[in-house]
């Protein structure tokens with residue numbers, strides 16, 4: 001038997017998705033006006049190929065654990081379910097007689113379709129789905145003078161800056177009036193999010209760097225404000241240093257909101273120019289989400305139609321070498337191994353490894369996007385697909401394809417002392433700085449003294465830079481000829 005939604009004291013469901021926090025949570029704020037049942041649903045089926053990847057699952061496990069503990073401290077709990085939310089959420093609403101389901105808006109196309117279906121199902125029973133926006137600016141708010149979505153970042157950022165500071169964050173509630181959860185909930189372990197034996201525990205190193213959850217997000221923000229924000233304009237480009245915020249997984253999982261970060265940065269003592277440089281990166285995130293909102297095909301297909309004609313040449317062996325950090329380009333290999341070891345990679349290096357993949361190796365950007373999706377703890381549908389298309393030259397406001405990074409010069413410029421490469425490619429650690437980013441040019445004696453045997457202890461370059469560059473430009477010309 002199901003309860004009626006019409007009684008004045010009807011409870012609400014608080015459906016957590018990518019908003020795993022109590023502070024500045026508009027959905028929680030709305031739901032907590034009466035009795036509330038917090039729930040999380042692992043819905044791989046609806047997400048299809050964009051179901052949370054392996055590294056993301058590690059993060060999600062720990063973040064849900066932290067969230068459940070925080071909710072318990074408020075007098076509530078967290079119901080965990082696995083299956084189709086389209087069935088489970090309306091069913092749960094019926095069972096507890098909820099009048100409303102509150103959740104944060106999601107930009108992923110599959111989630112928007114699912115939300116529309118759930119809203120309809122709830123409506124049929126006299127209930128409602130209330131979506132709360134937690135972005136800095138709603139996608140339909142910042143539009144051009146002609147009322148169209150922006151496709152170029154700079155005017156978009158200018159328009160966002162012109163709006164001034166976003167509304168101040170909403171404090172977390174002091175208490176939650178819980179509802180007894182119906183049976184059917186499962187334990188966190190039953191969600192089976194962590195690597196399972198006999199699989200090797202590839203996530204073993206993650207906890208050396210990360211503390212998933214709202215408290216971890218707050219600490220990370222504080223560390224960044226204290227130690228790195230003032231130097232951010234230069235520091236963010238040096239992968240061997242802690243120069244960027246490392247807030248991306250916390251932001252992706254909504255353990256902290258962009259508005260909270262914005263206000264904390266504005267209130268910090270860092271020079272205004274450093275604060276603005278950082279906030280412009282936060283606006284890149286908004287821009288990517290905005291593009292995904294207006295172009296739901298972004299994760300799968302090039303935004304510039306001529307790029308469907310690009311002559312990629314899928315080569316699984318080359319992809320494996322790239323994935324494993326064995327391309328023979330030290331900065332690329334360091335990045336790919338950082339990704340594997342820590343579930344994260346520095347932004348500058350993401351651009352370098354993606355460029356090598358798409359341009360020197362002519363691999364489809366969608367394959368690189370898929371690898372990142374599975375291995376990044378911050379894998380985010382908007383940011384990932386937007387940035388892969390940016391590198392591939394096929395996206396909105398993308399980097400022109402003919403700008404091809406030289407991985408040696410990039411390494412020498414941004415890791416001149418080699419701290420980054422030596423950390424992640426220890427077999428090259430003994431090489432002098434001069435040869436570290438170009439070991440194949442080092443004299444035989446230098447290699448011998450450093451214990452490096454090319455082709456054995458460390459690979460030769462997978463493709464010579466000049467050859468790879470020329471091949472990439474030929475491919476671009478072929479695409480242009482095909483597309484007319």
Ligand SMILES: Cc1cc2nc3c(=O)[nH]c(=O)nc-3n(C[C@H](O)[C@H](O)[C@H](O)COP(=O)(O)OP(=O)(O)OC[C@H]3O[C@@H](n4cnc5c(N)ncnc54)[C@H](O)[C@@H]3O)c2cc1C
Nearest residue numbers: 244245246247248281282284285347350379380383384387
């Ligand atoms: C090929 C490629 C794939 C990427 N995939 C992702 C992804 O899946 N998830 C993700 O969060 N970021 C992605 N990025 C963007 C960027 O690399 C990361 O956001 C950044 O490295 C995170 O480190 P940080 O938090 O220290 O960044 P900071 O420099 O401290 O920046 C602060 C925040 O701004 C946002 N941001 C910064 N740069 C970008 C950008 N270029 N695009 C969108 N948002 C940005 C992030 O939320 C970041 O946490 C990708 C970049 C490339 C080149």
